[in-house]
Amino acid sequence: VSRLGGALDYRIDRARAERQWDAISDRLSRPPRRRARAIVTLGVAAGIAGLLGGGEVLRRRTIVASGSQGSATGDRIVAGPAGVPDLALPDGTRLTVGPRGRLRLAASARLRLVTLESGVITLDVAHDPMRPFEVTAGRVVVRVLGTRFTVALGAESGDVTVSVERGLVQVRRIDETVTAPAVELPSGATWSSRGLEPPQPAVDDGPAAPLIAPPQARPVTSNAGPASKTPRLKLVSTGPRRSPGRGSPAPPASPSRVVEARSEPSPRSLFALAEGALLAGDVRGAAAAFERFLRRYPADGRAALAAFELGKIRLDVLGDPGGALAAFTEAAARSSDERFVEHALARRVHALDRLDGGPRCRAARDEYLSRFSAGGQAGTVRGLCR
Amino acid sequence: MDTRGARPGAGDSSLVALARAGEHGACEVLYRRHSAMANRFAYRLLGRDGEVDDVVQDAFVTAFATLGRLDEGKSFSSWLCAILARTAMRARRRRRLLERFGFFQAKPLDLEGFVAPDASLDLRAEVQSLYAHMDRMPENLRTVLVLYRVEGMGQPEIAALLGVSTRTIKRWLARADAAVARRVGRGGGT
Numbered sequence: 213v214s215r216l217g218g219a220l221d222y223r224i225d226r227a228r229a230e231r232q233w234d235a236i237s238d239r240l241s242r243p244p245r246r247r248a249r250a251i252v253t254l255g256v257a258a259g260i261a262g263l264l265g266g267g268e269v270l271r272r273r274t275i276v277a278s279g280s281q282g283s284a285t286g287d288r289i290v291a292g293p294a295g296v297p298d299l300a301l302p303d304g305t306r307l308t309v310g311p312r313g314r315l316r317l318a319a320s321a322r323l324r325l326v327t328l329e330s331g332v333i334t335l336d337v338a339h340d341p342m343r344p345f346e347v348t349a350g351r352v353v354v355r356v357l358g359t360r361f362t363v364a365l366g367a368e369s370g371d372v373t374v375s376v377e378r379g380l381v382q383v384r385r386i387d388e389t390v391t392a393p394a395v396e397l398p399s400g401a402t403w404s405s406r407g408l409e410p411p412q413p414a415v416d417d418g419p420a421a422p423l424i425a426p427p428q429a430r431p432v433t434s435n436a437g438p439a440s441k442t443p444r445l446k447l448v449s450t451g452p453r454r455s456p457g458r459g460s461p462a463p464p465a466s467p468s469r470v471v472e473a474r475s476e477p478s479p480r481s482l483f484a485l486a487e488g489a490l491l492a493g494d495v496r497g498a499a500a501a502f503e504r505f506l507r508r509y510p511a512d513g514r515a516a517l518a519a520f521e522l523g524k525i526r527l528d529v530l531g532d533p534g535g536a537l538a539a540f541t542e543a544a545a546r547s548s549d550e551r552f553v554e555h556a557l558a559r560r561v562h563a564l565d566r567l568d569g570g571p572r573c574r575a576a577r578d579e580y581l582s583r584f585s586a587g588g589q590a591g592t593v594r595g596l597c598r
Numbered sequence: 599m600d601t602r603g604a605r606p607g608a609g610d611s612s613l614v615a616l617a618r619a620g621e622h623g624a625c626e627v628l629y630r631r632h633s634a635m636a637n638r639f640a641y642r643l644l645g646r647d648g649e650v651d652d653v654v655q656d657a658f659v660t661a662f663a664t665l666g667r668l669d670e671g672k673s674f675s676s677w678l679c680a681i682l683a684r685t686a687m688r689a690r691r692r693r694r695l696l697e698r699f700g701f702f703q704a705k706p707l708d709l710e711g712f713v714a715p716d717a718s719l720d721l722r723a724e725v726q727s728l729y730a731h732m733d734r735m736p737e738n739l740r741t742v743l744v745l746y747r748v749e750g751m752g753q754p755e756i757a758a759l760l761g762v763s764t765r766t767i768k769r770w771l772a773r774a775d776a777a778v779a780r781r782v783g784r785g786g787g788t
Contacts, residue, residue, distance in 0.1 A: 214750030216728065219721045221714035222641040224650075229633050232651060236629060236658045240622070480623075487627055514623040517616050551615035551670075588611070588670050 288316050291331065304338030305345065310364075330367045336360040337379075352405050355382040359399070372405040479509040483518065499525045506542070519543035520556055523563070533566035554580075558589035565596040573597035610674040618665045625662050632675055639679055642748050643686040643741065645707050645729045653689050657682040680759045683745070687737045707733065731778045739774040746771055 224232075289296060289309055296309040301317070303324060309315065313331025318324075324340070326333070328349040337345045337356045345356040349365040352372040359379025365372050374383055376397045383395050383403055397403050486501030502522040506515055523539030526532040540563055544556035557580045564573035574597045584590060610631070616624035633654070640653045661674075661681050668677050707729050713722050728747065732740045745756045753771070757764040 214748055215721065216725055217642060217748040217750055219714050219717040219725050220638075220642055220709070220712055220748070222638050222647075222712045223634065224637050228651075229630075229637075232633065232655055232658075233626065233629050235651075235655050236662075237622070237626070239655070239659045240625065240662055483623055484626075487630060513621055517613070517621065517624060517627070520612055547616070547619070549615050549619040552612055552619065555612045555615065 288314075290314050301338075303340060303343075306336040308334040310334075328363055328365050330365055332362060332364040334360070334362040334377075350405070353384050355384070361397075373402065374404075375402040376400065479505065479512045479514065482508065483512075483514050486518065486521070495525050495529045499530065516543050516546035516552065516556075519546060520552075520559070523556075523559060527559070527563050527566065533563045537563040537567065554584045554587045554589060557583070558587070558593050561593050561596050569597045611671075614665060614668060614674055617662060628662075628674060629658055632678055635675065636678060636682060639682050639749070640686055641712065643683060643744050644690065645709060645733070647712070649689060649693070653682065653686050656689070657685045660685065676759070680761070683741055683759055687741050690740075691737050727782075728778070731781045732774075735774060735777055739770050739777065742767060742770045743774040743778075 289299070291309040291311060291313040293311050295311045295313060296307075299307040299309065301307060305324070307326075310332030313333055314329040315331075315333060316327040316329070318327070324343050324345045326335070326345075326347045328347060333347075335345075335347070335356070337359055347354040347356070347363050349363050349372045350370045352374075354361070354363055354374055356379075359376060359381055361374060361376040361379070361381055363372065363374050374381065374397060376399050378399050380399070381397050383397060395403065482501060482505045486498050486505060499522055502518045502525070505512070505518045506522070509515060512518075519539045520543040523536040523543060526539060527536035537560060540556050540560040544553050544560065547553055547556065557576070561573065561577045561580055564570075564576050567573070577593055577597045580587075580593050581590060610628060613624045613628050613631075617628060636654050636657065637650055640650045640657070641647065644650060644653065657678065661678050668674065707726075709726055709729055710722075713725060717725075728743075732743055735743070741760070742756060745751045745759065746753070751759070753764050753767045757767045760767070
């Protein structure tokens with residue numbers, strides 16, 4: 213960059229970068245024509261609904277609610293004494309807000325989010341596997357897996373009650389880490405936060421395979437505890453139950469039924485954690501997170517990449533060619549893309565070269581060269597193991 | 599490929615291969631690695647903060663959708679810069695057309711907020727003046743001038759980036775310099 217270019221100090225903050233990625237991701241996941249058609253359809257539907265006065269329609273960021281029932285501006289709803297019955301969201305979700313309920317709505321390419329500030333809401337959520345639906349109420353997050361349910365937030369006590377009428381939801385307490393305990397509520401169940409202890413530390417995964425946990429690895433989060441501290445959350449009452457969407461009755465849940473809490477960061481968040489640590493220069497944290505990712509999600513589509521990145525860190529930074537060898541071998545085995553496999557196998561030869569450059573190295577080199585004689589790494593690999 | 603001493607996470611070829619194979623996570627990692635550079639580059643090309651998001655999004659979408667055309671051994675970042683340069687040119691042409699028909703009100707140049715705090719007054723004035731002079735130039739001349747004077751690229755590099763010959767770049771630079779000189783001569787441009 214020239215002297216003039218150096219004078220321009222342009223940066224964007226993390227929130228803006230996230231918005232950019234959301235928009236890019238959204239466009240990548242939808243063919244342009246279909247997207248345009250969806251926008252036109254939505255616009256026409258919104259116009260017709262507005263003309264007919266047939267209820268409230270949520271546009272991208274603006275809510276129109278009738279005055280006697282409450283007011284709504286931007287992405288916020290404030291219900292009046294009568295509440296807001298049956299609000300239709302553009303994704304097909306139906307929302308009912310109880311008297312004097314207050315909430316905020318937000319949506320991105322990857323998540324639909326309702327933040328309940330007070331009152332009671334009932335949601336009939338339209339299923340969208342690409343965009344989970346979450347309700348945050350006080351210190352509780354309810355993740356919806358396709359369902360109709362009610363969330364109540366006590367204005368004074370801050371107690372949260374979740375009642376599932378149909379389907380399945382997942383409830384967890386908000387925690388600083390991504391590994392907050394979660395409990396799944398089946399149809400007919402009611403859960404309350406009243407009297408519950410704060411979330412316990414995350415569950416450890418037990419002994420790890422050699423690839424995943426070399427001796428120098430350390431956990432990403434500092435609050436990981438032993439398996440004996442598995443947190444438990446209790447279903448406090450139950451109602452009539454139906455199995456989701458089938459109509460056949462499910463076995464009744466006992467009021468004393470205790471559901472095992474699970475500590476499951478999503479593959480995406482765990483991978484992002486690893487990549488974020490890498491970008492921030494915390495290579496040991498990144499290695500630990502990639503190891504954890506491979507341990508928890510060995511079948512995920514990103515596993516090959518996680519193994520590859522782990523191998524690079526072990527080889528280039530941690531000085532652990534043995535660990536790197538295992539990781540590159542794993543990366544090559546997990547991918548079916550020839551170019552990626554070529555890179556992984558080339559790196560494998562580098563790791564063996566660093567180990568001792570002996571017969572194993574020569575065998576790996578010859579295997580690579582026989583498979584990728586004209587490959588991009590062939591020139592470098594040919595000079596190894598001497 | 600010598601991995602010794604390589605920065606962890608360096609080298610995008612494996613990510614590109616995965617992205618080509620349809621792995622969405624690899625696209626995300628590529629975006630996160632290159633977004634700061636892409637935004638900076640787009641801003642220097644445009645000179646306006648308000649247009650950066652659209653150009654960066656368009657460029658990344660184009661890049662990911664056409665990864666199959668990226669030649670083996672070519673750097674993803676150079677390829678992305680080429681797409682950014684073309685996308686920014688297209689965006690500016692479109693905006694000027696809309697302005698001409700009265701559909702768009704051009705926002706003023708937005709440089710002051712992004713000048714480095716330690717930049718001297720002379721340098722600030724020089725940057726402001728260059729962008730002001732360039733603002734009404736034909737897009738090809740303007741882009742070449744930014745790449746040459748602001749980004750500090752060499753003429754062969756610019757030629758490779760824009761997919762034209764070095765002679766063309768020389769000709770465009772000469773015309774751009776002459777246009778700036780004419781504007782400076784009559785004290786216009788701001």
